[in-house]
Amino acid sequence: MVRLGMPESDYPDIRELHLFSEMADEPFMTLMRGAYVQNFPPRIELITEGDSSDFLHIVLSGSVDLFSSWNGRETSMATAWPVSTFILAATIKDAPYLMSARTLEKSRIALVPSQDVRAVFDADQGFARAIVSELAQCYRSVIKAQKDLKLRSSLERLANHLLQQQKHSGDVNEFDLQFEKRRLASVLGMTPENLSRAFKALHPYGVEIDGSHVRIADLGELKRFAKPDPLIDDPST
Amino acid sequence: MVRLGMPESDYPDIRELHLFSEMADEPFMTLMRGAYVQNFPPRIELITEGDSSDFLHIVLSGSVDLFSSWNGRETSMATAWPVSTFILAATIKDAPYLMSARTLEKSRIALVPSQDVRAVFDADQGFARAIVSELAQCYRSVIKAQKDLKLRSSLERLANHLLQQQKHSGDVNEFDLQFEKRRLASVLGMTPENLSRAFKALHPYGVEIDGSHVRIADLGELKRFAKPDPLIDDPST
């Protein structure tokens, strides 16, 4: 785990991020000069819920699990992929993290001091607009997740998740799960045992599983069962 | 239901809203001049999920149920009280509403054209900061709700809800439920029947119910069961 000021070679990647692409050069450089980049091995806890939010985190490569605990139980809330930020809301409100974060694999993470983010927000209109847009996007994602949880059974959630993955994989009829099944179960709000059975229960709708490989034999049939809804399942809207 | 430009007598109330208190006078007046105020009877559907977001809504009096539907099922997602906004994220992203809204009682609602909100966001830094703060707050609320749903049983959710209400009522040991039980059940993600039984199941922990009146005989005992957590139950953090 190496800690150092951000190498300038990372600037272009970050600059392309929706969050930073519309801002002026000077405030961008202010942010970058205060930032760090770190390389983390898998399964390292980056932040712990309840801690104060000193840095905005940006996933440059790898992936990060956002999870929460209560009373000895734990659940996966979301996954952060490159190139995106996490714990933006805590940074902005200068409030404690509501979720913990751990690397899922070897990951490269940029850390931007929260106070710099707040200061540059006031100084650069393009950045302000991007922050608000990103935050609104995050909000809408959680609302969709909550609808998914409250309105659907676990089998329906799995079916719709598979449809999302299928679309994400370029509308082919075979693809690999991007999560460990154990985590997928947690994300979908069920136990690993129940996930195993849910996969079998989707067999009549043309879903075949081999390890982490998924084949959807009859997309129409699966859709008929899953009843996907853009207001729950579309990542973009 | 009367529709008219906003009477100037409403300006001070709205001006005090966190969202509008830090902005300059001129952009505030721009927003107000384009705004409408309407009085609605109870149980009127104000917006329907999927519709495009033409107005930012502000509850001036009464209360509004935010709910969602899928495949014939329906669930209450949140309640908007005076004085607060709703569907801010949709307004900002210029995206379709993810939730529907209906008045719970006779309510007075201000409607500010979404395009004015977006325009003034760019023009006034105080407003921009307030928007981002409000949005971050909304995001954190949903995250807390999702943790509540995924980490707790319905009985634990009810117990913690009662503790919140008790605190909200000024730390007295008796208070009235602010929701219809039917809605409370939906908010907590359970059926009305199950809620009835859950109240009884909390009796051993010192909870007594008479209609919508709640008495908490032993706060310590209830807390011992509910294990409230500021990162889930504190509305402020």
Add this chain to the structure above:
DNA sequence: CGCTATGTTGATCCATATCAATAAGTGTGG
């Protein structure tokens, strides 16, 4: 005052969790 929606209670069913045993990977050190 009666109609209609809400709330309660009981009986039953079903989805999902839990517990337990086994199998299959996956990574590590000899």
Add this chain to the structure above:
DNA sequence: CCACACTTATTGATATGGATCAACATAGCG
């Protein structure tokens, strides 16, 4: 490269939280 340990995945048996269905009580409300 293999043996071992450890984690993950599967499967079966069982328990339980919560939903559903039905009957009845109750409370608002026109």
